[in-house]
Amino acid sequence: MDWTVKQGFEIEPFLQQLVGEARALPVSGKVADYIPALAQVNPDKVGLALATVEGKLYSAGDSTTEFSIQSLSKILGLVMAMNRIGDSLWQRVHMEPSGLPFNSIVQLEYEHGIPRNPFINAGAILIADVLASHYSASRQAFISFIRKLAGSDQIFVDEDVLQSEKQHGSRNAAMAYLMKSFGNVEGDVDRVLDHYFYQCSVNMTCEQLASSLTFLANRGLQPVTQRVICSRRDAHRVNAILSTSGMYDQSGEFAFTVGLPAKSGVGGGIVAIVPGYGVICAWSPRLNHFGNSCLGMHMITGLAEQLGLSVY
Amino acid sequence: MDWTVKQGFEIEPFLQQLVGEARALPVSGKVADYIPALAQVNPDKVGLALATVEGKLYSAGDSTTEFSIQSLSKILGLVMAMNRIGDSLWQRVHMEPSGLPFNSIVQLEYEHGIPRNPFINAGAILIADVLASHYSASRQAFISFIRKLAGSDQIFVDEDVLQSEKQHGSRNAAMAYLMKSFGNVEGDVDRVLDHYFYQCSVNMTCEQLASSLTFLANRGLQPVTQRVICSRRDAHRVNAILSTSGMYDQSGEFAFTVGLPAKSGVGGGIVAIVPGYGVICAWSPRLNHFGNSCLGMHMITGLAEQLGLSVY
Amino acid sequence: MDWTVKQGFEIEPFLQQLVGEARALPVSGKVADYIPALAQVNPDKVGLALATVEGKLYSAGDSTTEFSIQSLSKILGLVMAMNRIGDSLWQRVHMEPSGLPFNSIVQLEYEHGIPRNPFINAGAILIADVLASHYSASRQAFISFIRKLAGSDQIFVDEDVLQSEKQHGSRNAAMAYLMKSFGNVEGDVDRVLDHYFYQCSVNMTCEQLASSLTFLANRGLQPVTQRVICSRRDAHRVNAILSTSGMYDQSGEFAFTVGLPAKSGVGGGIVAIVPGYGVICAWSPRLNHFGNSCLGMHMITGLAEQLGLSVY
Amino acid sequence: MDWTVKQGFEIEPFLQQLVGEARALPVSGKVADYIPALAQVNPDKVGLALATVEGKLYSAGDSTTEFSIQSLSKILGLVMAMNRIGDSLWQRVHMEPSGLPFNSIVQLEYEHGIPRNPFINAGAILIADVLASHYSASRQAFISFIRKLAGSDQIFVDEDVLQSEKQHGSRNAAMAYLMKSFGNVEGDVDRVLDHYFYQCSVNMTCEQLASSLTFLANRGLQPVTQRVICSRRDAHRVNAILSTSGMYDQSGEFAFTVGLPAKSGVGGGIVAIVPGYGVICAWSPRLNHFGNSCLGMHMITGLAEQLGLSVY
Structure with a gap:
């Protein structure tokens, strides 16, 4: 396997080196400010x-500092929904890349309210509808699932971010109502959005995220606890959709340069799955114009090149 | 590695079994008829x-029968162009998935004549422009490249298909002129299309295609001859774009269910790359509504599942 | 003037003849059923x-039967908004035709939440926002305006239709939230939609509609009462937008064949303005696939041809 | 009629006043430069x-100076095609406004190669196909038609502009090939474009244009010669399409502010039809960002307001 790390290679010092190099780079990108609460983060x-x-x-830098996971929550919501309703999920959301950003809404209209994949906002709102409809207390179920994966009770929602999301959620409301007009969103839109914004507002650390998602690199099995989080087939499937659609409109370029299933969030976090090996989580708040963390991209690219991690 | 084939597993009998099963399936799909010459093929x-x-x-069924490679030629054109002009290529064509089929032309317009990736028609026409501009005899160079890869002088263009392509090429001409209006196509459109249609009209067999492309599963190195066909990095890159964009608007679903870089053509051929292991080529002329071979999909899915070939 | 009716021509018998001919035509089109309450109407x-x-x-047939005015209300809402906030209105809604129906939402996105004109749903929702923001009781103000124009206290909202609109209003909610996400809708979306659905649910008769809108054919002045309803310039402007955008995606064809500013509603009503002469209102519930009344189109075309009413 | 000019009003001095005022305005807009030959014009x-x-x-200013009529030729081509093939024309081109400029090509694709109306480029190219197919020498027929209308043999094509059009015609070629791919363009694309570019390259003066088009304000009858140029119905129809689609993406605004059927060309000319009264032609080369002459718009607006010319 390409990613058999060479005998004697010291991983943690290399992570520290990558963090150090990242910190030395000229400042680039800007912190997400579409909701005021996110703009409060320390950008450095x-x-x-x-x-x-x-x-x-292994870890380095601010790897135990909490940040807003934002769209990284879409992975966890998807796994919960796959576990809950099985393959019928794929009647309501597709697994195709989405093309141009400006298409988000016209595609939803053209495809009769069925989102292109679970990692665009429309798709994640659809997943929120599934969870809100199939759990009596979907937000509690979600946070419990995360805490179990992370092995920690100390994972919480950031209330400021949550309120901020709700106050600036008109665009997401527009997509939810459009899907409802096609009959694809079943529940009450307010309740669906409540779940969706709750998911996005969870805070976690790099270490927690990397550990929590290791089952995706291990055929659905969590290494430390040996619990089955999802089926082997579903782990492959999640990774497949991450590969084509996880990095916004830079997904193709990320596959091209790094070659790993990955997801980013506007809080500045990026997770990359290395099937059979592990999970990387990088965090730095300044984003490029695609919405992906500038330094996060830089560190993951460096790590993938050094260890030869491309799946291709 | 997942695809370490189990000791004692007999590959060729399994291929024969897959072909037999495919032949026993109810007829589904229809032969491409957008150009009359393609409709002449034996659909069975x-x-x-x-x-x-x-x-x-290893092979089974009609694996030594020639068929029109059509869009499979896009892989070979891309490798030639990458070798010829290096990374400057990526100023003129992107590597992002393309989203909705109806968008092909509006995306080209919205993105100022830069095609989304080299595997949609617009992208392959752009590649044809690169080759036609950088080789004094680009068609001869192309066929020579294929013959060398296949280790055979007996690879030819089907003249009927070529004439048919030219007579029904208005849509491709529209895209070429649109790219020229943005200054991205440099050469004379007629000459560019001559090269493009020539590429598409080459005939090859399943065995020739699988053998010819093995370098993509082997970091750029052709196994038998030990010749370097492209760099390791470029082999990864081609596989990455194949993964997100090789199977038309079914690319995401193919990643989801099979998990391999792959490309299909309307002649009914599909090639799938298994990094580190090899290359599969399946052929059967009847296509589903995405333009992918029905039985080809079926056989590759069966083979990938049996051997556990997903890269994810 | 083309529409100087010839001496001795008897109008009312001709209207009766047109109604009779319309009733004798083979049944064509179907009653709007996107909300259940509308489907209850007698289609004949x-x-x-x-x-x-x-x-x-002058009148003929069921000209004193009430029907749901639906989008005909957009004319009245527009006049109220023009009177209330003046030319600043045109910063928030444009006056261009809208092109393809499938574009409604993508255009709204592409043009940053500014609707193309006040006669598409997005534009009328924007107008509803203006009215809801500038009147302490906008619904009451609206019904009062209509009653004054019609000279009747007996004009009411159909409560069944209103409830039905609210229950099936997801698509309109999607557009309202999209405009709000761009900052163009200022008020609370629920309140805006309350006004919008209220407007649509008013019932009126052909006679009431024709009389109420005569000021548009008379430079803003209501003939009988001699009251100024709007400025001469604004009457021209409303007629201009009706000419390019009043008949959904059949607006161009209506200008081509009839040549009059006009508006239709899915309740089956059509009003056509004849500048300097008068206002026609036709009603019949069965709609063609553009959403315009089949027999309404037929009768207005006949009347316009007989009297030579084209403005062109 | 609104445009009964008041007794004693002196038209020509008022035209001179409008030209003088226009010349005194601050410079605004820029001369068309998409083809080099057009950029040679004196912008003042x-x-x-x-x-x-x-x-x-009546005339004022540079009303006897020739300029490139460009899209004004679309009116004349349309009248010729209506006369030649009758109502069957409307199977191949529609009469609806076209909406967003970026849609030109996607609309053509979405509507299966049928242009929205004869005044967008795609529609005029379709008309050129009709003329090139139905006349043995369509370019000669076109120039003869114009000369007869203008009553002058001294109307010619500008050869520099014609060559320049051909060299920069890739976008028009793209649309022609797209329509051909749908079977709507019947002839050879090169020949169709030859006719189209020829039409666009004709030079005329304001006086010639206003005189030549007077039949459109007079129910198809040329005033001076009393010749029937087209039917009354077709004159209405041309004016109707001009009203909804003649001024690019400013058509709705022009109807709103001026209220006359009109057409502009990137050579800086604008013609406006006043049914029952006459035809105005204004010319000034600097264009606003919609492609309409800045001073031309200004002068026509002033004239229409002063004389009360709106058809609405």
């Missing part, structure tokens, strides 16, 4: 963590 | 071949 | 009325 | 002419 934070399928955890 | 043909990085070749 | 009703700038009223 | 030229249905001709 840089964290990096790597959790392996053998249960080891 | 079924071929399957597997060439490994260790230099072995 | 046919009414026709003509109110002149000289204060005369 | 200002001409204005008015030809009435009573056969009178």
Whole structure:
């Protein structure tokens, strides 16, 4: 396997080196400000963590500082929905890349309210509808799922971010109502959005995120606890959709340069799955114009090149 | 590695079994008829071949019958252009998935004549412009490249298909002129299309295609001859774009269900790359409504599942 | 003037003839059923009325039967908003035709939440926002305005239709939220939609509609009462937008064949303005696939041809 | 009629006043430069002419200077095609406004190669196909038609402009090939474009244009010669399409502010039809960002307001 790390290679010092190099780069990008609460973050934070399928955890920089996971929550919501309603999910959301950003709404209209994939906002709102409809207390179920994966009770929603999301959620409301007009959103839109914004507002650290998602690199099995989080087939499927659609309109370029299934969030976090090896989580708040963390991209690219991690 | 084939597993009998099963399925899909010459093919043909990085070749069914490679030629054109002009290529064509089929032309307009990726028609026409501009005899160079890869002088263009392409090429001409209006196509449109249609009209067999492309599963190195066809990095890159954009608007679903970089053509051929292991080529002329071979999809899915070939 | 009716021509018998001919035509089109309450109407009703700038009223058929005015209300809402906030209105809604129906939402996105004109749903919702923001009781103000124009206290909202609109209003909610996400809708979306649905749910008769709108054919002046309803310039402007955008995606064809400013509603009503002469209102519930009343189109075309009413 | 000019009003001095005022305005807009030959024009030229249905001709400024008629030729091509093939024309081109400029090509694709109306480029190219197919020498027929209308043999094509059009015609070629791919363009694309570019490259003066088009204000009858140029119905129809679609994406605004059927060309000319009264032609080369002459708009607006010319 390409990513058999060479004997004697020291991972943690290399992560520290990557963080140091990132911090030395000229400032680039800007912190997300579409909701005021997100703009409060310290823009200079840089964290990096790597959790392996053998249960080891390496980290560097601000890897134990909490940040808003935002769209990284879409992975966890998807896994919950797949587990809950099985393959019928794919009647309501597709698994195709979405093309141009300006198309988000016209595609939804052209495709009769069925989102292109679960990692665009429309798709994640659809997933929120599934969860809100199939759990009596979907937000509680969601936070419990995360806490179990992370092995920590100390994971919480940021109330300021949550309120801010709700106050600036008109665009997401527009998509939810459009899907409802096609009959694809079943529940009450306010309740669906409540769940969706709740998911986005969870705070986690790089270490927690890398550890929590290791099951995706390990055929659905969580390394440390040996619990089955999802089926092997579903782990492959999540990774497949991440590969084509996880990095916004830079997904193709990320596959081209890095070659790993990955997801980013506007809080500045990026997770990358290395099937059979582990999960990387990088964090730094300044974003490029695609909405992906500038330094996060830089560190993951460096790590993938050094360790030869491309799946292709 | 997932695809370490189990000791004692007999590959060729399994390929024969897959071909037999495919032939027994109810007829589904229809032969491409957008150009009359393609509609002449025997619709009941079924071929399957597997060439490994260790230099072995397995096959079954009509695996030595020639068929029109059509869009499979886009892989070979891309490799030639990458070799010829290097990274400057990516100023003129992107590597993002393309989204909705109806968008092909509006995307080209919205993105100022830069095609989304080299595997949609607009992108392949752009590649044809690169080749026609950088080779004094680009068509001869193309066929020579294929013959060398296949180790055979007996690879030819089907003249009927070529004439038919030219007579029904208005849509491709529209895209070429649109790119020229943005200054992205440099050469004379007629000459560019001559090259493009020539590429599409080459005939090859499943065995030839699988063997010819094995370098993509082997970091750029052709197994039997040990010749470097492209750099390791470029082999990864081609596979990455194939993963997100090789199977038309079914690319995401193919990643989801099969998990391999792949490309299909309207002649009914599909090639799938298994990094580190080999290349599969399946052929059967009847297409589903995405333009992908029905039985080809079926056989590759079966083979990938049996051997556990997903890269994810 | 083309529409100087010939001496001795008897208008009312001709209207009766047109209604009779319309009733004798083979059944064509279907009643709007996007909200259940509208589908309850008797589909065989046919009414026709003509109110002149000289204060005369001619009618035939079911011209005193009430029906749901639906989008005809957009004219009245627009006049109220023009009167209330003046030219600043045109910063928030444009006056261009809208092109393809499938574009409604993408255009709104592409043009940053500014609707193309006040007669598409997005534009009328924007107008509803203006009215809801500038009147302490906008719904009451609206119904009062209509009653004054019609000279009748007996004009009411159909409560069944209103409830039905609210229950099936997701698509309109989607557009309202999209405009709000761009900052163009200022008020609370629920309140804006309350006004919008209220407007649409008013019931009126052909005679009431023709009389009420005569000021548009008379430079803003209501013939009978001699009250100024709007400025001469604004009357021209409303007629201009009706000419390019009043008949959904059949506006160009209506200008081509009839040549009059006009507006239709999915309740089956059509009003056509004849500048300097009068206003026609036709009603029949069955709609063609553009959403315009089949028999209404037929009768207005016949009347316009007979009297030579084209403005062109 | 609104445009009964008041007794004693002196038209020509008023035209001179309008030209003088226009010349005194701050410079605004820029000369078309998409083809180099057009950019050679003197940008400070200002001409204005008015030809009435009573056969009178008034003018001011550079009204006898020739300029490139460009899209004004679309009116003449349309009238020729209507005369030649009758109502069957409307199977191949629609009469609806076109909405967003960026849609030109996607609309053509969405509507299966049928242009929205004859005044967008795609529609005029379709008309060129009709003329090229139905006349043995369509270019000669076109120039003869114009010369007859203008009553002058001294109307010619500008060869520099014609060559320049051909060299920069890729976008028009793209649309022609797209329509051909749908089977709507019947002839050879090169021949169709030859006719189209020829039409666009004709030079005329304000006086010639106003006089030539007076039949459109006079129910198809040329005032001076009393020749029937087209049917009354077709004159109405041309004016109707001009009203909704003649001024690019400013058509709705022009109807709103001026209220006359009109057409502009990137050579800086604008013609406006006043049914029952006459035809105005204004010319000044600097264009606003919609492609309409800045001073031309200004002068026509002033004239229409002063004389009360709105058809609405």
